[in-house]
Amino acid sequence: xxxxxxxxxxxxLFTVAYEMLGSAADAEDVLQExxxxxxxxxxxxxxxxxxxxxxxxxxxxxxxxxxxxxxREDYVxxxxxxxxxxxPDVAEDVELAESVSIAMLTVLETLGxxxxxxxxxxxxxxxxxxxxxxxxxxxxxxxxQIARRARAHVAAxxxxxxxxxxxxxxxxxRFLLALRTGQLQELVEVMAPDVVLIADGGGLxxxxxxxxxxxxxxxxxxxxxxRAEVASLTTTAVWLxxxxxxxxEFDGELATAVSLVVENGQVTRVYLVRNPRKLxxxxxPVELTR
Numbered sequence: 001x002x003x004x005x006x007x008x009x010x011x012x013l014f015t016v017a018y019e020m021l022g023s024a025a026d027a028e029d030v031l032q033e034x035x036x037x038x039x040x041x042x043x044x045x046x047x048x049x050x051x052x053x054x055x056x057x058x059x060x061x062x063x064x065x066x067x068x069x070x071x072r073e074d075y076v077x078x079x080x081x082x083x084x085x086x087x088p089d090v091a092e093d094v095e096l097a098e099s100v101s102i103a104m105l106t107v108l109e110t111l112g113x114x115x116x117x118x119x120x121x122x123x124x125x126x127x128x129x130x131x132x133x134x135x136x137x138x139x140x141x142x143x144x145q146i147a148r149r150a151r152a153h154v155a156a157x158x159x160x161x162x163x164x165x166x167x168x169x170x171x172x173x174r175f176l177l178a179l180r181t182g183q184l185q186e187l188v189e190v191m192a193p194d195v196v197l198i199a200d201g202g203g204l205x206x207x208x209x210x211x212x213x214x215x216x217x218x219x220x221x222x223x224x225x226x227r228a229e230v231a232s233l234t235t236t237a238v239w240l241x242x243x244x245x246x247x248x249e250f251d252g253e254l255a256t257a258v259s260l261v262v263e264n265g266q267v268t269r270v271y272l273v274r275n276p277r278k279l280x281x282x283x284x285p286v287e288l289t290r
């Protein structure tokens with residue numbers, strides 16, 4: 001029996017929706033809506049099921065993204081994407097790993113819905129302009145202009161330096177050790193002078209409501225946060241969103257996902273996801289593909 005095209009391409013479709021939305025739960029909702037629509041289609045008339053399904057998921061994700069853009073304006077504190085536990089294999093596709101990183105997804109949040117859709121479909125999934133135009137209801141010429149603007153926008157905001165997997169792992173391990181022991185000087189040494197910390201508690205967990213700048217302040221915040229619980233604190237190196245990262249537990253309970261941007265051997269950005277609703281995908285690896 002031939003496998004249903006939707007099932008065959010499900011990991012791809014989830015990746016498209018997740019990159020557009022930054023939320024695993026919303027991506028799953030989009031896939032459910034798209035599946036229901038797909039079930040009503042005369043599939044014998046669909047010549048390219050993969051392209052058809054990517055377009056369908058894009059339309060649903062675009063609708064959801066426009067709704068989310070309004071609701072996220074009322075979010076308590078800083079909003080960060082949902083971290084996903086991934087296998088090291090995702091990192092083998094460097095472009096895919098970069099595109100699903102917490103840092104990149106945070107940059108994509110600064111794009112408008114249409115610009116984000118065009119950027120993801122063109123730069124990540126390399127869809128032809130004509131297919132993107134059909135998916136978003138624009139002309140191919142308009143899509144080219146949108147893609148150019150979005151590319152420039154992202155390039156101006158993403159990390160400049162791409163580091164090796166081994167360097168990222170080494171710095172992550174140093175950071176987690178310093179965090180676990182609560183040693184202020186070690187934290188200072190592993191971070192760049194102009195490091196920025198962004199935390200997402202969503203009003204459900206303690207977290208800074210605005211970005212914190214500067215190594216001295218960031219190190220003190222991290223050390224102070226953990227000092228009272230250091231005896232019951234454990235840190236574990238894991239793969240999140242295609243990159244080495246960490247998870248923090250207090251008394252055996254998952255409390256925080258940690259994602260780091262590393263440049264020139266030092267941490268330049270610290271992303272702490274503490275909102276418990278965003279920590280539900282850290283027990284089983286999620287398959288991401290393009």
